[in-house]
Amino acid sequence: MGTQSLLSLLPTTTWSNISDQEQQNALARPAIAESSLLATQVDNIVNQVAEQGDAALINLTERFDGIRLESLKVTEAQVQAAVDSLSPARLEALETAYGQIKRFHQAQQQEDIVVETCPGVTCVLKTEAIEAVGLYIPAGSAPLPSTVLMLGVPAELANCPRKVLVSPPDKNGDIAPEVLAAAKLCGIDEIYAVGGAQAVAALALGTESIKPVNKVFGPGNRFVTEAKKQLSQKIPGFAIDMPAGPSEVLVIADSGANADFVAADLLSQAEHGEDSQVILLSDNETQIVNVREALDRQLAELPRADIARAALSKSRLILTDDIAMAVEVSNLYGPEHLIVQTAEPESLVGKLRNAGSIFLGAYTPESAGDYASGTNHVLPTYGYSKVVSSLSLADFSRRYTVQQITRQGLANLAPAIIELTNAEGLMAHQKAVTIRLEGEG
Numbered sequence: 001m002g003t004q005s006l007l008s009l010l011p012t013t014t015w016s017n018i019s020d021q022e023q024q025n026a027l028a029r030p031a032i033a034e035s036s037l038l039a040t041q042v043d044n045i046v047n048q049v050a051e052q053g054d055a056a057l058i059n060l061t062e063r064f065d066g067i068r069l070e071s072l073k074v075t076e077a078q079v080q081a082a083v084d085s086l087s088p089a090r091l092e093a094l095e096t097a098y099g100q101i102k103r104f105h106q107a108q109q110q111e112d113i114v115v116e117t118c119p120g121v122t123c124v125l126k127t128e129a130i131e132a133v134g135l136y137i138p139a140g141s142a143p144l145p146s147t148v149l150m151l152g153v154p155a156e157l158a159n160c161p162r163k164v165l166v167s168p169p170d171k172n173g174d175i176a177p178e179v180l181a182a183a184k185l186c187g188i189d190e191i192y193a194v195g196g197a198q199a200v201a202a203l204a205l206g207t208e209s210i211k212p213v214n215k216v217f218g219p220g221n222r223f224v225t226e227a228k229k230q231l232s233q234k235i236p237g238f239a240i241d242m243p244a245g246p247s248e249v250l251v252i253a254d255s256g257a258n259a260d261f262v263a264a265d266l267l268s269q270a271e272h273g274e275d276s277q278v279i280l281l282s283d284n285e286t287q288i289v290n291v292r293e294a295l296d297r298q299l300a301e302l303p304r305a306d307i308a309r310a311a312l313s314k315s316r317l318i319l320t321d322d323i324a325m326a327v328e329v330s331n332l333y334g335p336e337h338l339i340v341q342t343a344e345p346e347s348l349v350g351k352l353r354n355a356g357s358i359f360l361g362a363y364t365p366e367s368a369g370d371y372a373s374g375t376n377h378v379l380p381t382y383g384y385s386k387v388v389s390s391l392s393l394a395d396f397s398r399r400y401t402v403q404q405i406t407r408q409g410l411a412n413l414a415p416a417i418i419e420l421t422n423a424e425g426l427m428a429h430q431k432a433v434t435i436r437l438e439g440e441g
């Protein structure tokens with residue numbers, strides 16, 4: 001893979017020259033092909049955790065993370081030691097990102113909605129924090145303290161009473177100090193060094209040392225994502241945020257875009273993992289050639305070039321007839337991240353559909369949203385952004401309704417309710433109304 005030229009790895013696909021089937025293949029996600037084997041592997045892991053609890057977590061951590069732990073729980077002293085080990089610059093960067101994310105999520109707070117729908121009938125929509133939330137922080141390929149902030153800040157703002165963080169340990173059994181420091185910033189004090197499908201199973205089912213939670217949040221590799229999917233289908237009342245799998249970015253660039261910027265954006269997501277996917281759509285053939293050359297130059301300097309190269313082998317450079325066609329292709333794909341580097345990117349916003357998060361213009365790299373602009377970087381992948389929203393404060397609470405009706409209010413509604421109960425043949429429902437209106441009020 002390391003020696004193969006980028007031209008053969010990433011040829012130009014001309015969209016209007018290929019068949020419908022070839023177009024579908026061009027936009028297929030890489031990880032989905034192995035899904036039946038994956039389902040069986042994850043099912044095995046979940047069953048082990050269900051049957052053996054903590055013992056399974058210890059064994060699976062040894063097998064997949066290469067370390068046999070005595071205890072999974074991270075102590076307060078370990079968290080403090082991690083904070084103390086960090087440079088002031090690193091702590092300050094975490095605090096800056098924390099503040100930015102907090103500002104954007106604080107603005108999402110919901111007030112109660114109170115409506116008198118007709119005289120004497122009052123309906124209220126209220127919000128209540130989810131009692132216990134599990135926050136999965138990936139660390140297989142690289143520990144992601146930024147993800148702690150993306151999950152921890154809204155969990156803190158929503159006032160979730162119990163916030164449990166899980167993350168795979170490194171070969172020494174440690175969680176990265178930045179992850180622990182970010183957790184402390186967000187007021188998370190229950191942390192376990194366990195990752196993968198086994199961590200999600202522990203959060204859903206509970207073990208001797210980890211009490212179950214109501215909802216699990218966070219991105220992860222295909223094992224994590226599959227475990228979230230399986231367990232949310234299997235355990236009544238257990239919920240997940242979304243399928244947030246291997247990172248994706250799609251860039252729409254016209255002839256005026258800076259090819260080096262575009263290549264850097266593509267590589268920023270390709271370096272996440274071998275099953276990441278990046279796509280360039282351009283209406284200009286020279287631009288595609290320039291981006292390919294820039295990719296080659298920048299790859300040579302990247303520490304994670306092998307990972308990025310592997311991701312590029314599942315990625316695409318697509319030539320479209322015009323930018324309108326690029327918009328159509330992007331809408332078809334439904335990217336997790338969409339970067340628009342065209343002459344007037346704002347003019348496309350109304351036409352762009354199905355993207356998890358959109359980045360407009362030359363100076364809006366996706367990296368800004370990954371770390372510190374304030375938006376959430378936990379986003380649906382695999383095309384789920386067509387129907388699933390990007391993570392927000394609302395995901396950490398549930399909405400419920402309260403209503404109160406006066407006698408006169410019920411009298412106002414009665415004719416409609418009586419007619420509809422007649423239509424449905426549900427006379428006990430009708431009686432619950434008419435019995436209250438019999439006689440004097």
Ligand SMILES: NC(=O)c1ccc[n+]([C@@H]2O[C@H](COP(=O)([O-])OP(=O)(O)OC[C@H]3O[C@@H](n4cnc5c(N)ncnc54)[C@H](O)[C@@H]3O)[C@@H](O)[C@H]2O)c1
Pocket residue numbers: 041064065137138139140141142144147168169195196197219220221222223224243244245246247272273276336377378379380381
């Ligand atoms: N969509 C989003 O919002 C978003 C945000 C951040 C990161 N991501 C993605 O999250 C992913 C993180 O993945 P990662 O691998 O770095 O970390 P991870 O923590 O998700 O996965 C690591 C764990 O996977 C398990 N594992 C590894 N190999 C296994 C095997 N053969 N069988 C069973 N289990 C195995 C291990 O338990 C290991 O601890 C990346 O793909 C990244 O792109 C997505």
Ligand SMILES: N[C@H](CO)Cc1c[nH]c[nH+]1
Pocket residue numbers: 144146147246247248269336370377378379
């Ligand atoms: N791009 C990832 C979401 O798909 C999030 C991330 C974390 N750190 C860097 N990037």
Ligand SMILES: [Zn+2]
Pocket residue numbers: 247268269272370
């Ligand atoms: Zn990223």
